Amino acid sequence: MSHVRRAAAGALAALALALALARAAAAQLPLEPGGVTQLPAQPGAHWVWVNDFSFFALPDGKAFLVDGDSGKMLGLLSTGYSFDSLVVPRRGGVIYSPETYFSRGTRGTRTDVVTIYDTVHLAALGEVKIPPKRASMMAMMAGQVLTDDERFLLIYNYTPAQSVTVVDTRARKFVGEIDTAGCALVYPTGPRSFFSLCGDGSLLVVTLNEQGRAASRTRTKELFDGLKDPLTEKGVRAGDTWLFASFEGALHPLKITRGGGIEAQPTWALFSAAELAQHWRTGGLQHLALHAASGRLYAIVHRGGPETHKDPGADVWVWDLASRRKVQQISARNKVASIQVTQDAKPLLFGCSFESNRLDVYDVASGRYLRSVEGLGITPGLLVTP
Amino acid sequence: MRNPVDGLMERWARDMARRVSRRRFLGSVGALLFGAATLPLLPVARGETPRPAAGGATDPGDPQTCEYWRHCAIDGFLCSCCGGSVQSCPPGTEASAVTWVGTCHNPGDGHDYIVSYNDCCGKTECGRCLCNRNEDDKPLYMPFKSNDYNWCVGSKVGIAYHCSTARIVGVAK
Numbered sequence: 001m002s003h004v005r006r007a008a009a010g011a012l013a014a015l016a017l018a019l020a021l022a023r024a025a026a027a028q029l030p031l032e033p034g035g036v037t038q039l040p041a042q043p044g045a046h047w048v049w050v051n052d053f054s055f056f057a058l059p060d061g062k063a064f065l066v067d068g069d070s071g072k073m074l075g076l077l078s079t080g081y082s083f084d085s086l087v088v089p090r091r092g093g094v095i096y097s098p099e100t101y102f103s104r105g106t107r108g109t110r111t112d113v114v115t116i117y118d119t120v121h122l123a124a125l126g127e128v129k130i131p132p133k134r135a136s137m138m139a140m141m142a143g144q145v146l147t148d149d150e151r152f153l154l155i156y157n158y159t160p161a162q163s164v165t166v167v168d169t170r171a172r173k174f175v176g177e178i179d180t181a182g183c184a185l186v187y188p189t190g191p192r193s194f195f196s197l198c199g200d201g202s203l204l205v206v207t208l209n210e211q212g213r214a215a216s217r218t219r220t221k222e223l224f225d226g227l228k229d230p231l232t233e234k235g236v237r238a239g240d241t242w243l244f245a246s247f248e249g250a251l252h253p254l255k256i257t258r259g260g261g262i263e264a265q266p267t268w269a270l271f272s273a274a275e276l277a278q279h280w281r282t283g284g285l286q287h288l289a290l291h292a293a294s295g296r297l298y299a300i301v302h303r304g305g306p307e308t309h310k311d312p313g314a315d316v317w318v319w320d321l322a323s324r325r326k327v328q329q330i331s332a333r334n335k336v337a338s339i340q341v342t343q344d345a346k347p348l349l350f351g352c353s354f355e356s357n358r359l360d361v362y363d364v365a366s367g368r369y370l371r372s373v374e375g376l377g378i379t380p381g382l383l384v385t386p
Numbered sequence: 387m388r389n390p391v392d393g394l395m396e397r398w399a400r401d402m403a404r405r406v407s408r409r410r411f412l413g414s415v416g417a418l419l420f421g422a423a424t425l426p427l428l429p430v431a432r433g434e435t436p437r438p439a440a441g442g443a444t445d446p447g448d449p450q451t452c453e454y455w456r457h458c459a460i461d462g463f464l465c466s467c468c469g470g471s472v473q474s475c476p477p478g479t480e481a482s483a484v485t486w487v488g489t490c491h492n493p494g495d496g497h498d499y500i501v502s503y504n505d506c507c508g509k510t511e512c513g514r515c516l517c518n519r520n521e522d523d524k525p526l527y528m529p530f531k532s533n534d535y536n537w538c539v540g541s542k543v544g545i546a547y548h549c550s551t552a553r554i555v556g557v558a559k
Contacts, residue, residue, distance in 0.1 A: 056513045058547060082536060082545060106510045106546035136536035136545045137526060138461075159539055160484055160529060184527040197527040226528055233525045307520050 039120050043386040045344040050359055051085045052377030053139045058082050059105050064376045068348045068361045071371045075122045082136040084143045085382040089150045093119055098134055098144045098155050114167050130165050130174050133157035139381035142185035142233060149191035152212045156185050166212045175212035180204055185233055187242055193260025197233055201226045207260050223264040236290045245282045247309045268324050279305035284312050286338035286382050291347055295321045300336055312337040312353045330367040333360055340383035354379035446494040452517035456501050459488030459521050461533035462550035465506055467515035473553040475506035482507055484540035486530050488522060489558050500556035505547055507538035512549040
Protein backbone atom coordinates (compact mmCIF):
# COMPACT_ATOMS: atom_id res chain seq x y z
CA MET A 1 0.00 0.00 0.00
CA SER A 2 1.41 3.41 -0.98
CA HIS A 3 1.73 6.28 1.47
CA VAL A 4 -1.00 8.14 -0.47
CA ARG A 5 -3.46 5.26 -0.21
CA ARG A 6 -2.69 4.81 3.48
CA ALA A 7 -3.28 8.52 4.11
CA ALA A 8 -6.60 8.41 2.24
CA ALA A 9 -7.74 5.36 4.20
CA GLY A 10 -6.81 7.11 7.47
CA ALA A 11 -8.77 10.21 6.50
CA LEU A 12 -11.86 8.11 5.65
CA ALA A 13 -11.66 6.33 9.01
CA ALA A 14 -11.38 9.65 10.84
CA LEU A 15 -14.42 10.97 8.95
CA ALA A 16 -16.47 7.86 9.82
CA LEU A 17 -15.57 8.23 13.50
CA ALA A 18 -16.52 11.92 13.49
CA LEU A 19 -19.90 11.11 11.88
CA ALA A 20 -20.58 8.35 14.43
CA LEU A 21 -19.78 10.72 17.30
CA ALA A 22 -22.04 13.38 15.82
CA ARG A 23 -24.92 10.88 15.50
CA ALA A 24 -24.38 9.78 19.07
CA ALA A 25 -24.42 13.41 20.24
CA ALA A 26 -27.66 14.07 18.38
CA ALA A 27 -29.33 10.96 20.03
CA GLN A 28 -28.33 11.73 23.64
CA LEU A 29 -31.06 12.14 26.30
CA PRO A 30 -32.09 15.69 27.18
CA LEU A 31 -31.09 17.28 30.48
CA GLU A 32 -33.84 16.98 33.11
CA PRO A 33 -35.17 19.38 35.69
CA GLY A 34 -35.59 17.94 39.21
CA GLY A 35 -38.94 17.82 40.92
CA VAL A 36 -41.27 16.16 43.40
CA THR A 37 -44.09 13.89 42.29
CA GLN A 38 -47.61 14.84 43.24
CA LEU A 39 -50.59 12.56 43.62
CA PRO A 40 -53.95 13.23 41.94
CA ALA A 41 -56.56 14.97 44.08
CA GLN A 42 -58.87 11.95 43.92
CA PRO A 43 -57.52 8.58 45.11
CA GLY A 44 -57.73 5.64 42.74
CA ALA A 45 -60.49 3.10 43.36
CA HIS A 46 -57.90 0.38 43.87
CA TRP A 47 -55.42 2.21 46.08
CA VAL A 48 -54.57 0.90 49.53
CA TRP A 49 -52.55 2.16 52.49
CA VAL A 50 -50.36 -0.58 53.97
CA ASN A 51 -49.63 0.42 57.57
CA ASP A 52 -46.33 -0.98 58.86
CA PHE A 53 -46.18 -1.16 62.66
CA SER A 54 -42.55 -2.20 62.22
CA PHE A 55 -42.35 -4.60 65.15
CA PHE A 56 -38.59 -5.11 64.82
CA ALA A 57 -37.99 -1.33 64.84
CA LEU A 58 -40.96 0.29 66.62
CA PRO A 59 -39.62 3.88 66.38
CA ASP A 60 -39.87 3.67 62.58
CA GLY A 61 -43.58 3.22 61.82
CA LYS A 62 -44.62 3.98 58.28
CA ALA A 63 -47.45 3.74 55.81
CA PHE A 64 -47.06 2.78 52.13
CA LEU A 65 -49.56 3.87 49.49
CA VAL A 66 -49.91 1.21 46.78
CA ASP A 67 -51.93 1.05 43.55
CA GLY A 68 -53.44 -2.44 43.41
CA ASP A 69 -53.92 -2.32 39.63
CA SER A 70 -50.32 -1.57 38.67
CA GLY A 71 -48.64 -2.94 41.79
CA LYS A 72 -46.74 0.34 42.06
CA MET A 73 -45.86 2.05 45.30
CA LEU A 74 -47.12 5.64 45.10
CA GLY A 75 -45.71 7.20 48.27
CA LEU A 76 -44.97 6.86 51.98
CA LEU A 77 -45.68 8.56 55.29
CA SER A 78 -43.25 8.32 58.20
CA THR A 79 -45.37 7.89 61.31
CA GLY A 80 -43.27 7.48 64.46
CA TYR A 81 -43.17 5.06 67.40
CA SER A 82 -45.62 2.16 67.88
CA PHE A 83 -47.71 3.12 64.88
CA ASP A 84 -51.19 1.65 64.36
CA SER A 85 -52.88 3.08 61.33
CA LEU A 86 -53.71 6.19 59.34
CA VAL A 87 -57.26 7.49 59.52
CA VAL A 88 -58.47 8.51 56.07
CA PRO A 89 -61.65 10.60 55.96
CA ARG A 90 -64.12 10.00 53.12
CA ARG A 91 -64.24 13.70 52.27
CA GLY A 92 -60.61 13.52 51.13
CA GLY A 93 -57.93 16.18 51.11
CA VAL A 94 -56.26 15.20 54.40
CA ILE A 95 -55.09 12.17 56.34
CA TYR A 96 -54.95 11.96 60.16
CA SER A 97 -52.16 10.02 61.80
CA PRO A 98 -51.97 9.47 65.60
CA GLU A 99 -48.24 9.29 66.31
CA THR A 100 -45.81 8.98 69.24
CA TYR A 101 -42.24 10.31 69.40
CA PHE A 102 -39.44 10.21 71.95
CA SER A 103 -36.95 13.10 71.98
CA ARG A 104 -34.03 10.62 71.88
CA GLY A 105 -35.55 7.93 69.67
CA THR A 106 -36.36 5.34 72.32
CA ARG A 107 -35.95 7.53 75.41
CA GLY A 108 -36.35 11.13 76.55
CA THR A 109 -39.56 13.12 76.51
CA ARG A 110 -42.56 11.42 74.96
CA THR A 111 -44.75 13.51 72.69
CA ASP A 112 -48.00 12.27 71.14
CA VAL A 113 -49.55 14.12 68.23
CA VAL A 114 -52.12 13.76 65.51
CA THR A 115 -50.26 14.74 62.36
CA ILE A 116 -52.39 16.05 59.51
CA TYR A 117 -51.06 15.26 56.03
CA ASP A 118 -52.35 16.50 52.68
CA THR A 119 -53.24 13.78 50.19
CA VAL A 120 -51.62 15.37 47.12
CA HIS A 121 -48.12 16.11 48.45
CA LEU A 122 -48.13 13.66 51.41
CA ALA A 123 -46.70 16.58 53.39
CA ALA A 124 -47.44 17.44 57.01
CA LEU A 125 -49.88 20.36 57.12
CA GLY A 126 -49.82 20.60 60.90
CA GLU A 127 -50.31 18.68 64.10
CA VAL A 128 -52.47 18.54 67.19
CA LYS A 129 -50.69 17.74 70.43
CA ILE A 130 -52.55 15.14 72.49
CA PRO A 131 -51.87 13.61 75.94
CA PRO A 132 -48.94 11.12 75.75
CA LYS A 133 -51.25 8.21 76.45
CA ARG A 134 -52.25 6.59 73.16
CA ALA A 135 -52.28 2.83 73.55
CA SER A 136 -49.16 0.99 72.43
CA MET A 137 -50.48 -2.38 71.30
CA MET A 138 -50.81 -4.70 68.36
CA ALA A 139 -52.29 -2.55 65.62
CA MET A 140 -56.09 -2.33 65.78
CA MET A 141 -58.50 -0.42 63.55
CA ALA A 142 -60.51 0.46 66.68
CA GLY A 143 -57.46 2.22 68.17
CA GLN A 144 -58.32 5.39 66.23
CA VAL A 145 -61.55 6.29 64.42
CA LEU A 146 -63.59 9.26 63.21
CA THR A 147 -67.16 9.99 64.26
CA ASP A 148 -69.64 9.42 61.43
CA ASP A 149 -69.61 13.07 60.36
CA GLU A 150 -65.78 13.09 60.59
CA ARG A 151 -65.85 16.07 62.97
CA PHE A 152 -64.11 14.33 65.89
CA LEU A 153 -61.16 11.95 65.91
CA LEU A 154 -61.28 9.44 68.80
CA ILE A 155 -58.10 7.71 70.01
CA TYR A 156 -57.91 4.86 72.54
CA ASN A 157 -55.54 5.42 75.50
CA TYR A 158 -53.98 2.80 77.78
CA THR A 159 -51.60 3.84 80.55
CA PRO A 160 -52.87 1.23 81.92
CA ALA A 161 -55.86 3.45 82.83
CA GLN A 162 -58.29 3.38 79.92
CA SER A 163 -59.71 6.48 78.24
CA VAL A 164 -60.44 8.04 74.86
CA THR A 165 -58.81 11.22 73.54
CA VAL A 166 -61.09 13.52 71.50
CA VAL A 167 -59.65 15.80 68.80
CA ASP A 168 -61.76 18.37 66.95
CA THR A 169 -60.73 17.95 63.29
CA ARG A 170 -62.41 21.22 62.26
CA ALA A 171 -60.67 23.40 64.84
CA ARG A 172 -57.62 21.09 64.80
CA LYS A 173 -57.57 21.14 68.59
CA PHE A 174 -57.45 18.65 71.44
CA VAL A 175 -60.87 18.69 73.09
CA GLY A 176 -60.44 16.43 76.11
CA GLU A 177 -60.37 12.92 77.42
CA ILE A 178 -63.28 10.59 78.21
CA ASP A 179 -62.88 8.01 80.97
CA THR A 180 -63.69 4.48 79.75
CA ALA A 181 -62.50 2.53 82.82
CA GLY A 182 -62.86 -1.21 82.27
CA CYS A 183 -63.59 -0.79 78.56
CA ALA A 184 -61.30 -0.72 75.53
CA LEU A 185 -61.09 0.66 72.01
CA VAL A 186 -63.46 2.89 70.05
CA TYR A 187 -66.30 1.93 67.67
CA PRO A 188 -68.22 4.87 66.19
CA THR A 189 -72.02 4.59 66.07
CA GLY A 190 -73.06 8.00 64.73
CA PRO A 191 -72.00 11.63 64.40
CA ARG A 192 -71.79 12.08 68.17
CA SER A 193 -71.54 8.60 69.67
CA PHE A 194 -69.33 5.55 70.06
CA PHE A 195 -69.00 2.43 72.18
CA SER A 196 -66.13 0.57 73.82
CA LEU A 197 -65.95 -3.17 74.60
CA CYS A 198 -65.81 -3.97 78.32
CA GLY A 199 -64.14 -6.84 80.15
CA ASP A 200 -67.39 -8.05 81.71
CA GLY A 201 -69.06 -8.54 78.31
CA SER A 202 -70.99 -5.27 78.34
CA LEU A 203 -70.51 -2.18 76.18
CA LEU A 204 -69.88 1.38 77.31
CA VAL A 205 -72.02 3.62 75.09
CA VAL A 206 -70.89 7.25 75.04
CA THR A 207 -72.62 10.21 73.43
CA LEU A 208 -70.84 13.51 72.76
CA ASN A 209 -72.11 17.07 72.78
CA GLU A 210 -71.38 19.54 69.99
CA GLN A 211 -68.08 20.44 71.64
CA GLY A 212 -66.94 16.81 71.65
CA ARG A 213 -67.26 16.30 75.40
CA ALA A 214 -69.10 13.36 76.94
CA ALA A 215 -72.83 14.08 77.18
CA SER A 216 -73.77 10.62 78.50
CA ARG A 217 -72.07 7.36 79.44
CA THR A 218 -74.19 4.21 79.67
CA ARG A 219 -73.13 0.66 80.40
CA THR A 220 -75.26 -1.98 78.64
CA LYS A 221 -76.06 -5.35 80.19
CA GLU A 222 -73.66 -8.20 79.45
CA LEU A 223 -73.95 -8.93 75.73
CA PHE A 224 -71.26 -11.59 75.38
CA ASP A 225 -69.17 -13.90 77.54
CA GLY A 226 -65.59 -12.67 77.29
CA LEU A 227 -64.24 -15.70 79.13
CA LYS A 228 -66.21 -18.54 77.55
CA ASP A 229 -66.14 -17.44 73.91
CA PRO A 230 -64.68 -13.92 73.57
CA LEU A 231 -65.49 -11.59 70.72
CA THR A 232 -62.38 -10.62 68.86
CA GLU A 233 -62.00 -6.84 68.98
CA LYS A 234 -61.49 -6.74 65.19
CA GLY A 235 -65.05 -5.83 64.15
CA VAL A 236 -66.27 -4.37 60.87
CA ARG A 237 -69.29 -2.16 60.34
CA ALA A 238 -72.06 -2.89 57.84
CA GLY A 239 -74.20 0.28 57.81
CA ASP A 240 -75.98 0.42 61.16
CA THR A 241 -74.57 -2.87 62.44
CA TRP A 242 -71.17 -3.72 63.89
CA LEU A 243 -70.11 -7.32 63.22
CA PHE A 244 -67.71 -9.18 65.50
CA ALA A 245 -66.54 -12.79 65.16
CA SER A 246 -65.98 -14.82 68.32
CA PHE A 247 -63.04 -17.16 68.87
CA GLU A 248 -65.35 -20.10 68.08
CA GLY A 249 -66.80 -18.57 64.92
CA ALA A 250 -70.08 -17.06 66.16
CA LEU A 251 -70.89 -13.80 64.38
CA HIS A 252 -72.29 -11.17 66.78
CA PRO A 253 -74.30 -8.40 65.06
CA LEU A 254 -74.57 -5.32 67.29
CA LYS A 255 -77.18 -3.01 65.81
CA ILE A 256 -77.01 0.73 66.35
CA THR A 257 -80.34 2.08 67.54
CA ARG A 258 -81.62 5.63 67.28
CA GLY A 259 -79.56 7.94 69.46
CA GLY A 260 -76.46 5.78 69.25
CA GLY A 261 -77.58 2.94 71.53
CA ILE A 262 -76.76 -0.70 70.84
CA GLU A 263 -79.06 -3.71 70.47
CA ALA A 264 -77.46 -7.16 70.33
CA GLN A 265 -79.08 -9.23 67.56
CA PRO A 266 -79.09 -13.03 67.47
CA THR A 267 -75.68 -14.49 66.73
CA TRP A 268 -75.16 -16.86 63.82
CA ALA A 269 -72.51 -19.45 63.06
CA LEU A 270 -69.86 -18.79 60.43
CA PHE A 271 -68.92 -22.49 60.46
CA SER A 272 -71.03 -25.64 60.28
CA ALA A 273 -70.69 -28.24 63.02
CA ALA A 274 -68.63 -30.35 60.62
CA GLU A 275 -66.31 -27.43 59.84
CA LEU A 276 -65.85 -26.68 63.54
CA ALA A 277 -65.05 -30.35 64.14
CA GLN A 278 -62.41 -30.02 61.41
CA HIS A 279 -60.99 -27.11 63.47
CA TRP A 280 -61.88 -24.32 61.04
CA ARG A 281 -61.60 -20.95 62.79
CA THR A 282 -61.14 -17.29 61.90
CA GLY A 283 -57.76 -15.82 62.72
CA GLY A 284 -55.35 -12.97 62.11
CA LEU A 285 -54.82 -9.32 62.89
CA GLN A 286 -57.45 -7.76 60.59
CA HIS A 287 -59.38 -10.92 59.89
CA LEU A 288 -62.68 -9.44 58.69
CA ALA A 289 -63.49 -7.19 55.73
CA LEU A 290 -66.75 -6.01 54.21
CA HIS A 291 -67.96 -5.07 50.75
CA ALA A 292 -70.81 -2.73 51.62
CA ALA A 293 -72.70 -2.58 48.28
CA SER A 294 -72.95 -6.36 47.90
CA GLY A 295 -73.42 -7.02 51.62
CA ARG A 296 -70.62 -9.57 51.69
CA LEU A 297 -68.42 -10.39 54.63
CA TYR A 298 -64.86 -11.66 54.09
CA ALA A 299 -62.94 -13.58 56.76
CA ILE A 300 -59.47 -15.12 56.97
CA VAL A 301 -59.91 -18.77 58.00
CA HIS A 302 -57.59 -21.63 58.86
CA ARG A 303 -57.70 -25.09 60.46
CA GLY A 304 -56.26 -24.77 63.95
CA GLY A 305 -58.89 -25.14 66.64
CA PRO A 306 -59.01 -23.27 69.96
CA GLU A 307 -56.50 -20.54 70.83
CA THR A 308 -55.41 -19.98 67.24
CA HIS A 309 -57.36 -16.72 67.00
CA LYS A 310 -54.30 -14.78 65.85
CA ASP A 311 -52.98 -17.35 63.39
CA PRO A 312 -52.79 -16.27 59.74
CA GLY A 313 -54.77 -18.28 57.21
CA ALA A 314 -54.39 -19.42 53.61
CA ASP A 315 -58.11 -19.16 52.83
CA VAL A 316 -60.62 -16.31 52.68
CA TRP A 317 -64.27 -17.31 52.95
CA VAL A 318 -67.09 -15.03 51.89
CA TRP A 319 -70.62 -14.85 53.36
CA ASP A 320 -73.73 -13.12 52.07
CA LEU A 321 -74.94 -11.19 55.11
CA ALA A 322 -78.62 -11.20 54.08
CA SER A 323 -78.89 -14.98 53.67
CA ARG A 324 -76.06 -15.79 56.13
CA ARG A 325 -74.76 -18.31 53.59
CA LYS A 326 -71.19 -18.89 52.56
CA VAL A 327 -71.04 -17.95 48.87
CA GLN A 328 -67.35 -18.07 47.91
CA GLN A 329 -64.01 -19.48 48.97
CA ILE A 330 -60.79 -17.80 47.85
CA SER A 331 -57.52 -19.70 48.21
CA ALA A 332 -54.73 -17.30 49.10
CA ARG A 333 -51.36 -17.72 47.39
CA ASN A 334 -49.63 -16.92 50.69
CA LYS A 335 -50.95 -16.95 54.25
CA VAL A 336 -52.53 -13.65 55.28
CA ALA A 337 -53.20 -12.02 58.66
CA SER A 338 -54.88 -8.88 57.31
CA ILE A 339 -57.38 -8.41 54.50
CA GLN A 340 -59.18 -5.47 52.96
CA VAL A 341 -61.65 -5.14 50.06
CA THR A 342 -62.08 -2.08 47.84
CA GLN A 343 -65.62 -0.71 47.76
CA ASP A 344 -66.10 -0.28 43.98
CA ALA A 345 -68.14 -2.47 41.59
CA LYS A 346 -65.09 -4.52 40.50
CA PRO A 347 -63.42 -4.93 43.87
CA LEU A 348 -59.92 -6.13 44.65
CA LEU A 349 -59.03 -8.15 47.74
CA PHE A 350 -55.76 -7.21 49.43
CA GLY A 351 -53.92 -9.49 51.82
CA CYS A 352 -50.73 -9.18 53.85
CA SER A 353 -49.06 -10.76 56.85
CA PHE A 354 -46.61 -9.60 59.49
CA GLU A 355 -44.61 -12.74 58.63
CA SER A 356 -43.49 -11.16 55.34
CA ASN A 357 -43.47 -7.66 53.87
CA ARG A 358 -45.50 -8.49 50.80
CA LEU A 359 -48.96 -7.34 49.69
CA ASP A 360 -50.96 -9.83 47.60
CA VAL A 361 -53.71 -8.66 45.27
CA TYR A 362 -56.73 -10.75 44.17
CA ASP A 363 -59.70 -10.16 41.88
CA VAL A 364 -62.75 -10.64 44.09
CA ALA A 365 -65.21 -11.75 41.38
CA SER A 366 -63.04 -14.63 40.16
CA GLY A 367 -60.96 -15.15 43.30
CA ARG A 368 -57.93 -15.08 41.02
CA TYR A 369 -54.49 -14.02 42.29
CA LEU A 370 -53.30 -11.01 40.32
CA ARG A 371 -49.98 -9.86 41.69
CA SER A 372 -47.74 -9.28 44.70
CA VAL A 373 -46.02 -6.08 45.80
CA GLU A 374 -42.81 -6.80 47.67
CA GLY A 375 -40.69 -4.83 50.14
CA LEU A 376 -43.38 -3.00 52.10
CA GLY A 377 -41.63 -2.28 55.39
CA ILE A 378 -41.01 -4.86 58.11
CA THR A 379 -44.29 -6.11 59.61
CA PRO A 380 -47.21 -4.73 57.60
CA GLY A 381 -50.38 -4.76 59.69
CA LEU A 382 -53.59 -2.89 58.95
CA LEU A 383 -54.86 -2.24 55.42
CA VAL A 384 -56.91 0.90 54.78
CA THR A 385 -58.51 1.85 51.46
CA PRO A 386 -58.68 5.64 50.90
CA MET B 387 -59.70 -26.76 80.36
CA ARG B 388 -60.42 -24.03 82.91
CA ASN B 389 -58.51 -24.25 86.13
CA PRO B 390 -59.75 -23.18 89.58
CA VAL B 391 -57.55 -20.06 89.64
CA ASP B 392 -59.12 -18.80 86.43
CA GLY B 393 -62.56 -19.33 87.92
CA LEU B 394 -61.58 -17.50 91.07
CA MET B 395 -60.01 -14.63 89.13
CA GLU B 396 -63.08 -14.40 86.88
CA ARG B 397 -65.47 -14.15 89.84
CA TRP B 398 -63.18 -11.65 91.53
CA ALA B 399 -62.80 -9.51 88.41
CA ARG B 400 -66.52 -9.52 87.59
CA ASP B 401 -67.42 -8.72 91.17
CA MET B 402 -64.82 -5.98 91.33
CA ALA B 403 -65.98 -4.45 88.02
CA ARG B 404 -69.55 -4.26 89.34
CA ARG B 405 -68.78 -2.93 92.80
CA VAL B 406 -65.72 -0.74 92.67
CA SER B 407 -65.27 2.67 91.07
CA ARG B 408 -62.16 3.27 88.93
CA ARG B 409 -60.75 5.79 91.41
CA ARG B 410 -61.13 3.36 94.31
CA PHE B 411 -59.73 0.50 92.23
CA LEU B 412 -56.69 2.55 91.20
CA GLY B 413 -56.25 3.59 94.82
CA SER B 414 -56.18 -0.05 95.86
CA VAL B 415 -53.78 -0.96 93.06
CA GLY B 416 -51.62 2.00 94.04
CA ALA B 417 -51.52 0.78 97.63
CA LEU B 418 -50.66 -2.69 96.38
CA LEU B 419 -47.87 -1.36 94.15
CA PHE B 420 -46.55 0.79 97.00
CA GLY B 421 -46.57 -2.32 99.15
CA ALA B 422 -44.83 -4.23 96.40
CA ALA B 423 -42.15 -1.53 96.20
CA THR B 424 -41.68 -1.52 99.97
CA LEU B 425 -41.60 -5.31 100.29
CA PRO B 426 -39.82 -6.63 97.22
CA LEU B 427 -41.88 -9.28 95.44
CA LEU B 428 -40.77 -12.71 96.44
CA PRO B 429 -41.16 -15.91 94.48
CA VAL B 430 -44.23 -17.75 95.65
CA ALA B 431 -42.21 -20.92 96.25
CA ARG B 432 -39.73 -19.13 98.55
CA GLY B 433 -38.91 -21.22 101.58
CA GLU B 434 -39.48 -24.46 99.73
CA THR B 435 -36.72 -26.57 98.24
CA PRO B 436 -34.81 -24.34 95.80
CA ARG B 437 -35.88 -24.96 92.26
CA PRO B 438 -33.18 -26.37 89.97
CA ALA B 439 -31.95 -23.97 87.29
CA ALA B 440 -33.92 -23.62 84.04
CA GLY B 441 -33.40 -26.69 81.91
CA GLY B 442 -33.22 -29.00 84.95
CA ALA B 443 -35.40 -32.00 85.60
CA THR B 444 -38.28 -29.98 87.05
CA ASP B 445 -38.02 -27.12 84.59
CA PRO B 446 -37.46 -28.89 81.28
CA GLY B 447 -36.76 -27.22 77.99
CA ASP B 448 -34.70 -24.41 76.54
CA PRO B 449 -35.78 -20.88 77.55
CA GLN B 450 -34.33 -19.63 74.27
CA THR B 451 -37.02 -21.48 72.32
CA CYS B 452 -40.65 -20.58 71.75
CA GLU B 453 -41.68 -24.13 72.70
CA TYR B 454 -40.39 -23.79 76.29
CA TRP B 455 -43.38 -24.47 78.56
CA ARG B 456 -43.46 -21.07 80.31
CA HIS B 457 -43.94 -19.34 76.94
CA CYS B 458 -47.50 -20.65 76.55
CA ALA B 459 -49.02 -17.15 76.33
CA ILE B 460 -46.06 -14.95 75.42
CA ASP B 461 -45.92 -12.46 72.58
CA GLY B 462 -42.59 -10.81 71.90
CA PHE B 463 -38.83 -11.25 71.86
CA LEU B 464 -37.49 -13.71 74.44
CA CYS B 465 -35.22 -11.94 76.97
CA SER B 466 -33.26 -15.21 77.31
CA CYS B 467 -31.98 -14.51 73.79
CA CYS B 468 -31.25 -10.83 74.50
CA GLY B 469 -28.75 -10.80 77.37
CA GLY B 470 -31.33 -11.40 80.10
CA SER B 471 -32.95 -14.61 81.29
CA VAL B 472 -36.38 -16.09 81.71
CA GLN B 473 -36.90 -14.04 84.88
CA SER B 474 -34.52 -11.06 84.54
CA CYS B 475 -34.21 -8.20 82.10
CA PRO B 476 -31.12 -7.57 79.93
CA PRO B 477 -28.57 -4.99 81.16
CA GLY B 478 -29.68 -1.39 81.01
CA THR B 479 -33.39 -2.09 80.68
CA GLU B 480 -36.18 -1.70 83.20
CA ALA B 481 -38.79 -4.34 84.06
CA SER B 482 -42.37 -3.17 83.60
CA ALA B 483 -44.32 -2.81 86.83
CA VAL B 484 -47.59 -4.14 85.42
CA THR B 485 -48.12 -6.95 82.98
CA TRP B 486 -50.27 -9.83 81.79
CA VAL B 487 -50.26 -13.34 83.20
CA GLY B 488 -50.75 -16.79 81.76
CA THR B 489 -51.27 -20.22 83.27
CA CYS B 490 -48.80 -22.73 81.85
CA HIS B 491 -48.43 -26.46 82.44
CA ASN B 492 -44.95 -27.63 83.45
CA PRO B 493 -44.43 -31.10 81.96
CA GLY B 494 -41.48 -31.57 84.33
CA ASP B 495 -43.49 -31.70 87.56
CA GLY B 496 -47.09 -31.80 86.35
CA HIS B 497 -48.04 -28.50 88.04
CA ASP B 498 -49.77 -25.53 86.42
CA TYR B 499 -47.94 -22.28 87.17
CA ILE B 500 -49.04 -18.66 86.96
CA VAL B 501 -46.48 -17.00 84.73
CA SER B 502 -45.98 -13.22 84.64
CA TYR B 503 -44.76 -11.90 81.30
CA ASN B 504 -43.03 -8.69 82.40
CA ASP B 505 -41.71 -6.66 79.50
CA CYS B 506 -38.23 -5.11 79.65
CA CYS B 507 -38.19 -1.50 78.57
CA GLY B 508 -36.09 1.50 77.60
CA LYS B 509 -34.29 0.32 74.46
CA THR B 510 -35.34 -0.50 70.93
CA GLU B 511 -36.58 -4.02 70.10
CA CYS B 512 -34.12 -6.84 70.80
CA GLY B 513 -35.32 -8.43 67.58
CA ARG B 514 -34.23 -11.99 68.52
CA CYS B 515 -36.32 -15.11 69.20
CA LEU B 516 -39.74 -13.66 68.36
CA CYS B 517 -42.41 -15.89 69.89
CA ASN B 518 -46.20 -15.66 69.90
CA ARG B 519 -48.31 -18.30 71.69
CA ASN B 520 -51.85 -17.61 72.78
CA GLU B 521 -52.97 -20.19 75.36
CA ASP B 522 -55.81 -18.51 77.26
CA ASP B 523 -54.96 -15.16 75.68
CA LYS B 524 -57.94 -12.79 75.67
CA PRO B 525 -58.77 -9.67 73.63
CA LEU B 526 -57.62 -6.16 74.52
CA TYR B 527 -60.77 -5.46 76.57
CA MET B 528 -59.47 -7.96 79.16
CA PRO B 529 -56.07 -6.29 79.59
CA PHE B 530 -54.44 -8.49 82.19
CA LYS B 531 -55.12 -11.58 80.07
CA SER B 532 -54.02 -9.96 76.80
CA ASN B 533 -50.56 -10.25 75.28
CA ASP B 534 -51.32 -7.61 72.64
CA TYR B 535 -50.53 -4.62 74.87
CA ASN B 536 -47.07 -3.13 75.18
CA TRP B 537 -46.68 -3.52 78.94
CA CYS B 538 -43.85 -0.99 79.12
CA VAL B 539 -46.71 1.48 79.76
CA GLY B 540 -46.12 0.85 83.45
CA SER B 541 -42.39 1.61 83.43
CA LYS B 542 -40.59 4.85 84.30
CA VAL B 543 -38.57 4.81 81.08
CA GLY B 544 -41.57 5.04 78.77
CA ILE B 545 -42.98 2.60 76.26
CA ALA B 546 -39.83 1.57 74.38
CA TYR B 547 -40.29 -2.23 74.30
CA HIS B 548 -37.18 -4.44 74.29
CA CYS B 549 -38.11 -8.05 75.20
CA SER B 550 -40.36 -10.21 77.44
CA THR B 551 -39.59 -12.41 80.45
CA ALA B 552 -41.64 -15.37 81.75
CA ARG B 553 -41.42 -15.36 85.55
CA ILE B 554 -43.19 -17.85 87.83
CA VAL B 555 -45.34 -15.92 90.32
CA GLY B 556 -47.67 -18.63 91.58
CA VAL B 557 -48.78 -22.24 91.47
CA ALA B 558 -52.25 -22.85 90.08
CA LYS B 559 -52.78 -26.26 91.66
